[in-house]
Amino acid sequence: MRVALMVTCVNDAMFPGTGAAVVRLLRRLGVDVDFPQAQTCCAQPMVNTGYLDEAVPVVRTFVDAFEGYDAIVTPSGSCAGSVRHQHRLVAQRSGDAGLASAVATTSPRVHELSEFLVDVLGVTDVGAYFPHRVTYHPTCHSLRMLGVGDRPRRLLEAVRGLRLVDLPHAEECCGFGGTFAVKNADTSVAMGSDKARHVRDTGAEILVAGDNSCLMHVGGLLTRGRSGVRVMHLAEVLAATEDDPGGVR
Amino acid sequence: MTHTFVGMPPFPTAAREALADTQLRHNLVHATATIRGKRAGVVAEVENWEELRLAGAAVKDRALRGLDERLVQLEESLTARGAVVHWARDAAEANRVVVDVARRHGVDEVVKVKSMVTQEIGLNEALQAAGIAAWETDLAELIVQLGGDLPSHILVPAIHRNRAEIRDIFRRRMAEAGRPAPADLSDDPAALAAAARAHLREKFLRARMAVSGANFAVADTGTLVVVESEGNGRMCLTLPDVLVSVVGIEKVVPTWAELDPLLRLLPRSSTGERMNPYTSTWSGVTPGDGPQEVHVVLLDNGRTRALADDVGRQALRCIRCSACLNVCPVYERVGGHAYGSVYPGPIGAILNPLLKGTGDPQTDSLPYASSLCGACFEACPVRIDIPEVLVHLRSKVVDGHREDRVPKPEAIAMRSAAWTLSRGPRLGFAERLTGTGLGVARRFGAARWTSARDLPAAPRESFRAWWRRTDGRLDDSGG
Numbered sequence: 001m002r003v004a005l006m007v008t009c010v011n012d013a014m015f016p017g018t019g020a021a022v023v024r025l026l027r028r029l030g031v032d033v034d035f036p037q038a039q040t041c042c043a044q045p046m047v048n049t050g051y052l053d054e055a056v057p058v059v060r061t062f063v064d065a066f067e068g069y070d071a072i073v074t075p076s077g078s079c080a081g082s083v084r085h086q087h088r089l090v091a092q093r094s095g096d097a098g099l100a101s102a103v104a105t106t107s108p109r110v111h112e113l114s115e116f117l118v119d120v121l122g123v124t125d126v127g128a129y130f131p132h133r134v135t136y137h138p139t140c141h142s143l144r145m146l147g148v149g150d151r152p153r154r155l156l157e158a159v160r161g162l163r164l165v166d167l168p169h170a171e172e173c174c175g176f177g178g179t180f181a182v183k184n185a186d187t188s189v190a191m192g193s194d195k196a197r198h199v200r201d202t203g204a205e206i207l208v209a210g211d212n213s214c215l216m217h218v219g220g221l222l223t224r225g226r227s228g229v230r231v232m233h234l235a236e237v238l239a240a241t242e243d244d245p246g247g248v249r
Numbered sequence: 250m251t252h253t254f255v256g257m258p259p260f261p262t263a264a265r266e267a268l269a270d271t272q273l274r275h276n277l278v279h280a281t282a283t284i285r286g287k288r289a290g291v292v293a294e295v296e297n298w299e300e301l302r303l304a305g306a307a308v309k310d311r312a313l314r315g316l317d318e319r320l321v322q323l324e325e326s327l328t329a330r331g332a333v334v335h336w337a338r339d340a341a342e343a344n345r346v347v348v349d350v351a352r353r354h355g356v357d358e359v360v361k362v363k364s365m366v367t368q369e370i371g372l373n374e375a376l377q378a379a380g381i382a383a384w385e386t387d388l389a390e391l392i393v394q395l396g397g398d399l400p401s402h403i404l405v406p407a408i409h410r411n412r413a414e415i416r417d418i419f420r421r422r423m424a425e426a427g428r429p430a431p432a433d434l435s436d437d438p439a440a441l442a443a444a445a446r447a448h449l450r451e452k453f454l455r456a457r458m459a460v461s462g463a464n465f466a467v468a469d470t471g472t473l474v475v476v477e478s479e480g481n482g483r484m485c486l487t488l489p490d491v492l493v494s495v496v497g498i499e500k501v502v503p504t505w506a507e508l509d510p511l512l513r514l515l516p517r518s519s520t521g522e523r524m525n526p527y528t529s530t531w532s533g534v535t536p537g538d539g540p541q542e543v544h545v546v547l548l549d550n551g552r553t554r555a556l557a558d559d560v561g562r563q564a565l566r567c568i569r570c571s572a573c574l575n576v577c578p579v580y581e582r583v584g585g586h587a588y589g590s591v592y593p594g595p596i597g598a599i600l601n602p603l604l605k606g607t608g609d610p611q612t613d614s615l616p617y618a619s620s621l622c623g624a625c626f627e628a629c630p631v632r633i634d635i636p637e638v639l640v641h642l643r644s645k646v647v648d649g650h651r652e653d654r655v656p657k658p659e660a661i662a663m664r665s666a667a668w669t670l671s672r673g674p675r676l677g678f679a680e681r682l683t684g685t686g687l688g689v690a691r692r693f694g695a696a697r698w699t700s701a702r703d704l705p706a707a708p709r710e711s712f713r714a715w716w717r718r719t720d721g722r723l724d725d726s727g728g
Binding site for chain 1: 260261264265268578579582583616617618619620621622623624626627640642643644645646647648651659660663664666667668669670671672673676679680683695697698700701702703704705707708710711712713715716717721
């Protein structure tokens with residue numbers, strides 16, 4: 001099985017540690033993951049802001065970069081959702097039948113990390129060790145667009161040393177929403193502040209989620225409030241072991 | 250005493266004001282959480298809820314696919330049963346029909362059972378201009394009307410008011426409109442309801458003409474259906490001599506039997522009840538019983554425009570249950586007024602642009618009034634994929650500016666992003682500037698992010714650069 005890492009533009013530029021954690025985790029599980037260097041972005045920022053024409057060349061780059069891989073793994077529920085649900089619309093807009101057929105081949109091969117681990121590899125205990133009190137926020141697109149269900153929870157519950165505490169109102173949006181975070185900054189911050197308050201109420205040391213963009217938003221509010229809670233991507237928790245705790249940034 | 254939504258600012262501006270209203274925030278959190286909880290409970294007890302949703306969506310889709318024929322059939326059935334059918338292209342035509350009927354009967358007041366569509370067309374204002382008072386008879390609509398206020402929710406138009414505020418409105422305003430509130434009125438819900446009942450009873454018994462909307466219009470039997478919880482609808486629909494119902498053309502249901510899934514979906518999704526308290530159905534005129542003159546105004550007002558939009562037309566399936574409002578994290582914080590329309594919340598964010606067309610700054614701001622979290626789609630009883638329509642409408646807004654002589658900064662940013670993201674090496678080059686970019690953002694721009702949120706520190710190198718340097722070898726895990 002040829003497996004590619006789709007790191008996402010946000011992780012590539014701002015959270016490379018998450019990409020490295022996926023590589024470490026997958027290699028530990030015996031998957032020789034490759035990083036196709038032609039990849040850039042899933043085009044979600046353009047599509048969700050309404051710039052469909054601008055999304056066309058980006059989607060074209062995407063299908064070219066990942067052509068020939070059996071599985072494409074990404075540490076982002078939102079980007080996986082964008083590929084699986086929006087690339088078809090972008091291809092339709094382009095009127096290019098070749099692009100449409102390439103999208104039809106590539107899109108279903110994209111798996112969010114927890115889906116890949118549980119459904120493709122069939123593991124829930126990835127051999128991780130992470131002795132911290134954490135709470136988990138199920139991000140909207142992983143929850144409602146992909147339907148990852150309790151996969152991330154099951155993965156976390158199998159981590160040795162980890163104490164998972166319930167997040168109140170967990171399924172409510174954190175308020176990031178891509179360009180929503182700046183176009184409607186006041187509403188976004190109001191939503192994020194409530195999420196941050198619920199996180200603090202859990203007494204957890206770390207907030208874990210499967211999307212760094214949501215974590216950047218809630219994390220930005222938590223650090224601004226000097227809350228003493230940090231945020232961490234699911235991949236980094238799952239990559240941590242007794243020999244290589246990682247994660248401590 | 251009447252207000253309109255005309256001249257409302259775009260959503261982000263209106264939302265900022267609403268967010269600062271602490272009373273509003275508190276009222277909304279309490280009210281939406283209560284309805285959400287009730288809905289979740291009664292939906293969970295239906296074993297085949299998903300099948301029921303599909304059935305409801307299918308009925309509405311079937312009606313909309315053959316809308317032209319169904320409407321003609323509806324007109325024929327209604328006419329055969331003694332109703333007078335009027336066709337109205339827009340608000341002005343519909344209002345004229347209602348005003349003409351009122352004038353012909355020489356009435357100076359009408360009682361109304363709550364209807365979204367008469368709010369949409371500004372009927373009360375049109376009647377007022379003709380010297381005819383329009384009395385709202387639903388408790389929440391009465392509160393809104395007496396308060397000189399605007400509705401902020403589809404089901405609970407006065408959701409932004411708490412009982413102390415309602416007591417105050419009743420005590421100050423009821424006397425001007427009819428029977429005054431008792432001098433010792435308390436804010437006990439039962440006392441408030443009793444005051445409203447006494448005030449309204451007088452109007453029901455006096456009025457000679459009523460105006461209603463309709464939840465459904467059954468084509469094969471010529472039956473209109475009004476679903477309500479307070480009995481005021483039953484009063485309006487049976488006591489006066491003349492009844493005028495204004496009905497959006499998307500309300501058509503092909504057959505009587507097909508009401509079944511819709512009448513099961515609606516109460517559970519809206520009030521969180523298993524069955525609706527008062528479901529009134531009537532077909533034209535019944536001699537000697539109820540109104541002896543029945544008019545039905547079939548209104549377009551943008552619905553055919555929405556129907557022509559192949560992605561957006563699913564919004565016409567909406568049965569106005571308001572489940573999407575109650576689960577929406579944006580609505581819960583800003584309330585309904587910020588949407589600048591009688592149709593607020595997620596459904597309003599798509600319905601208004603679909604009915605009015607894009608191009609106006611207020612309307613164009615609505616598709617962006619969402620984080621695309623998808624809670625609305627999950628709750629919608631007729632499976633309207635609201636996030637999908639929101640994104641589609643955003644593209645319509647953007648396409649409307651493609652010929653601008655001076656492109657918006659956002660458009661320039663998106664075009665340059667598309668250029669950068671079309672080649673891996675271009676992105677690699679741009680990423681070497683991530684640290685600088687974040688630094689600049691912190692100092693100068695990006696205030697809309699940084700005014701309340703920290704930005705993360707820039708990494709030493711991008712993932713791409715680390716991979717190229719180490720070939721992904723883990724003993725040198727950068728980042």
